Amino acid sequence: MPKIESVDLFYVSMPVVEDISDGSQDALLVRVEAAGEVGWGEAEASPLPSIASWIAPMSHGFCHPICASVLGQTLETPEDIRRINDRVKRRSLDILQTDHTLSGIDEALWDLLGHQRQEPVWKILGYKKSWPKTPYASQLFGLTPEETLKKAKAVVADGYRASKFGWSNFGLGTVKDDADHLMAAREGLGKDGILLVDVGCVFGADVDRAAKRLKALKEARATWYEEPLDRDALGEYKELSRRTPKVKLAGGEGAYTFLMAKQMMDLAGVSFIQIDAGRIGGITPAKQAADYAKKKGVTFVNHTFTSHLQLSASLQPYAGMKDHDLSEYPVELKAVAKAITKNTIGRDKNGLIKAPDAPGLGMEIDVDALKPYLIDVSIKVGGKSLYETPILRK
Amino acid sequence: MPKIESVDLFYVSMPVVEDISDGSQDALLVRVEAAGEVGWGEAEASPLPSIASWIAPMSHGFCHPICASVLGQTLETPEDIRRINDRVKRRSLDILQTDHTLSGIDEALWDLLGHQRQEPVWKILGYKKSWPKTPYASQLFGLTPEETLKKAKAVVADGYRASKFGWSNFGLGTVKDDADHLMAAREGLGKDGILLVDVGCVFGADVDRAAKRLKALKEARATWYEEPLDRDALGEYKELSRRTPKVKLAGGEGAYTFLMAKQMMDLAGVSFIQIDAGRIGGITPAKQAADYAKKKGVTFVNHTFTSHLQLSASLQPYAGMKDHDLSEYPVELKAVAKAITKNTIGRDKNGLIKAPDAPGLGMEIDVDALKPYLIDVSIKVGGKSLYETPILRK
Numbered sequence: 001m002p003k004i005e006s007v008d009l010f011y012v013s014m015p016v017v018e019d020i021s022d023g024s025q026d027a028l029l030v031r032v033e034a035a036g037e038v039g040w041g042e043a044e045a046s047p048l049p050s051i052a053s054w055i056a057p058m059s060h061g062f063c064h065p066i067c068a069s070v071l072g073q074t075l076e077t078p079e080d081i082r083r084i085n086d087r088v089k090r091r092s093l094d095i096l097q098t099d100h101t102l103s104g105i106d107e108a109l110w111d112l113l114g115h116q117r118q119e120p121v122w123k124i125l126g127y128k129k130s131w132p133k134t135p136y137a138s139q140l141f142g143l144t145p146e147e148t149l150k151k152a153k154a155v156v157a158d159g160y161r162a163s164k165f166g167w168s169n170f171g172l173g174t175v176k177d178d179a180d181h182l183m184a185a186r187e188g189l190g191k192d193g194i195l196l197v198d199v200g201c202v203f204g205a206d207v208d209r210a211a212k213r214l215k216a217l218k219e220a221r222a223t224w225y226e227e228p229l230d231r232d233a234l235g236e237y238k239e240l241s242r243r244t245p246k247v248k249l250a251g252g253e254g255a256y257t258f259l260m261a262k263q264m265m266d267l268a269g270v271s272f273i274q275i276d277a278g279r280i281g282g283i284t285p286a287k288q289a290a291d292y293a294k295k296k297g298v299t300f301v302n303h304t305f306t307s308h309l310q311l312s313a314s315l316q317p318y319a320g321m322k323d324h325d326l327s328e329y330p331v332e333l334k335a336v337a338k339a340i341t342k343n344t345i346g347r348d349k350n351g352l353i354k355a356p357d358a359p360g361l362g363m364e365i366d367v368d369a370l371k372p373y374l375i376d377v378s379i380k381v382g383g384k385s386l387y388e389t390p391i392l393r394k
Numbered sequence: 395m396p397k398i399e400s401v402d403l404f405y406v407s408m409p410v411v412e413d414i415s416d417g418s419q420d421a422l423l424v425r426v427e428a429a430g431e432v433g434w435g436e437a438e439a440s441p442l443p444s445i446a447s448w449i450a451p452m453s454h455g456f457c458h459p460i461c462a463s464v465l466g467q468t469l470e471t472p473e474d475i476r477r478i479n480d481r482v483k484r485r486s487l488d489i490l491q492t493d494h495t496l497s498g499i500d501e502a503l504w505d506l507l508g509h510q511r512q513e514p515v516w517k518i519l520g521y522k523k524s525w526p527k528t529p530y531a532s533q534l535f536g537l538t539p540e541e542t543l544k545k546a547k548a549v550v551a552d553g554y555r556a557s558k559f560g561w562s563n564f565g566l567g568t569v570k571d572d573a574d575h576l577m578a579a580r581e582g583l584g585k586d587g588i589l590l591v592d593v594g595c596v597f598g599a600d601v602d603r604a605a606k607r608l609k610a611l612k613e614a615r616a617t618w619y620e621e622p623l624d625r626d627a628l629g630e631y632k633e634l635s636r637r638t639p640k641v642k643l644a645g646g647e648g649a650y651t652f653l654m655a656k657q658m659m660d661l662a663g664v665s666f667i668q669i670d671a672g673r674i675g676g677i678t679p680a681k682q683a684a685d686y687a688k689k690k691g692v693t694f695v696n697h698t699f700t701s702h703l704q705l706s707a708s709l710q711p712y713a714g715m716k717d718h719d720l721s722e723y724p725v726e727l728k729a730v731a732k733a734i735t736k737n738t739i740g741r742d743k744n745g746l747i748k749a750p751d752a753p754g755l756g757m758e759i760d761v762d763a764l765k766p767y768l769i770d771v772s773i774k775v776g777g778k779s780l781y782e783t784p785i786l787r788k
């Protein structure tokens with residue numbers, strides 16, 4: 001029976017990381033090897049605490065280092081991956097960082113299984129076909145409505161039907177300021193453009209302030225209003241979802257377990273659930289969330305802010321769900337995130353994207369391109385070396 | 395204006411850590427210094443990932459190392475601590491480990507403020523008096539009902555009115571097995587003993603299996619049924635709270651933000667909210683949770699599984715709430731957890747405990763006793779030393 005022989009974690013980073021919300025400035029890559037096959041995954045997580053959770057000395061029975069639940073395990077079937085995922089979660093329950101780290105490992109396990117079987121992950125997950133999705137380009141609102149208008153026009157010129165605007169100063173000024181930006185975005189995208197709005201939890205738990213923007217969102221025909229409130233404020237989301245005029249809510253990127261995503265769908269009144277396979281604990285819980293979304297009539301969308309390896313991983317869980325047809329598409333990646341894969345998930349002649357048909361996650365890791373970005377890490381505890389950056393190999 | 399000059403993190407551990415649920419086998423201590431005053435706190439967290447989150451190189455604007463939001467900050471008023479707490483949460487939002495690490499820092503800041511003002515923390519929090527609480531001794535169910543009976547009798551002989559039984563094999567065998575243990579515990583505690591039951595999330599999200607134990611819990615007159623379900627399963631808790639016979643539910647130790655605790659109270663139907671100041675982000679959010687519990691008619695209880703420093707920190711947020719009068723009291727601490735403080739929070743002649751009247755958290759750190767347990771940690775990133783275990787001093 002094939003056993004997991006090695007798991008290597010690699011911290012790669014731009015030489016200079018800027019204090020901006022661009023999450024593609026560094027990455028934690030995971031390479032898994034079993035019986036001659038290799039799989040790669042990526043955790044959308046702070047690399048150093050994640051590496052530390054991998055090798056942290058045991059604190060007690062529910063605080064094992066993650067490595068103790070992965071190395072040496074049998075890997076032959078999807079059930080093996082689910083078992084490993086459960087095992088990690090139970091035995092490392094009280095290390096808060098666990099689920100972020102696990103995400104990269106779980107993705108690599110699925111990639112490896114796909115290579116073993118010479119099948120794409122979405123097929124192993126039970127789908128017959130990888131359906132095309134409409135990619136949306138994410139960008140920040142401009143500093144002025146004129147700038148927002150220009151940005152929206154540029155995206156349309158670049159062939160996108162959908163665009164997400166977010167963060168920047170939204171919610172920090174007046175309701176009128178925000179309305180002006182929304183109308184500018186709508187004008188720039190044109191009548192048929194899909195306008196998505198992401199405000200980065202700016203209103204905390206304040207439903208009233210969040211609700212003041214509903215009128216302008218409705219007028220600008222925003223398809224969704226993303227993360228108006230704090231990620232934990234489920235009851236407040238529900239309250240906001242009932243306010244008029246009705247605007248559909250989106251959220252879920254902060255969910256780091258399937259059950260958190262489930263509560264978001266059950267209790268928070270969201271119409272779109274946005275799942276990052278690199279955060280929720282990997283493809284395993286992301287697929288559970290996709291299945292549950294389908295059942296509940298909530299639309300599943302990937303959340304992806306980093307490499308095309310991560311994009312592929314986040315597309316797999318809903319690749320076969322035809323009607324769930326929007327996809328977050330990272331367009332302005334930093335060099336390190338581009339260096340991760342030799343190939344990319346490109347737009348077809350209709351401007352659509354889909355999860356690759358190639359085995360595993362379908363992405364080829366570019367080890368040579370990554371080498372200049374590899375960060376040397378050394379962790380010693382009690383005089384013993386617990387982690388040294390491994391050799392980066394295919 | 396007094397500024398935070400230094401923050402030192404110390405990892406202390408038993409020489410051998412056993413694979414049992416006893417959380418007192420290691421600890422992460424935090425020492426803060428500002429303008430000649432010192433404060434100490436403890437994070438109920440895996441030490442190595444927490445240290446890593448303290449010094450992790452920035453990944454992007456919402457992934458700063460925690461130290462960047464604490465060092466050099468003004469510390470003179472409770473408002474300063476709240477500001478620092480908010481600042482850490484916002485700027486390190488995407489490091490999952492953040493709130494656990496922050497817990498130890500926030501506790502140390504309150505301790506320091508208490509020393510500056512020569513007042514106990516509970517007084518600075520606005521309470522007039524530290525009311526006595528009934529401590530409950532926590533222990534595992536026995537392997538047989540006879541053993542459970544013996545354990546219950548021993549606790550009564552030791553002067554406790556209340557005892558919590560938990561984990562072990564509860565929920566893993568038949569409903570009859572569990573009922574036998576519950577009746578044995580009741581018999582051992584006597585008619586007036588307070589019986590609390592903690593089953594460590596054993597039923598996952600399975601309300602039906604959890605509900606099968608309600609009858610026996612009711613017959614044994616359990617005051618609460620703690621963590622029958624997974625920590626994220628809010629809707630499932632609510633469903634269980636409506637099943638008959640009615641048994642009051644307890645939970646919340648997994649909450650690592652105030653808003654998570656709030657959802658637990660708003661949406662999960664719990665009657666007792668159990669907050670660990672060493673996990674929820676410190677005394678600041680624990681006090682918010684206590685205020686909210688009072689407003690909602692939910693009973694606040696500390697969750698404490700480690701040292702008396704942590705016990706004091708977890709008592710402060712509800713020290714002045716007279717009617718919220720139960721307290722988890724750690725009775726079987728490992729040597730390292732005992733070594734942390736010179737003094738302890740003892741039971742008075744009525745068998746009750748309370749948050750100390752001494753300044754700060756009222757606990758004296760035993761630096762000399764701790765030294766043998768100090769673990770040397772060294773973390774280097776990109777050839778630069780980011781963390782070396784500091785010198786342990788008063």
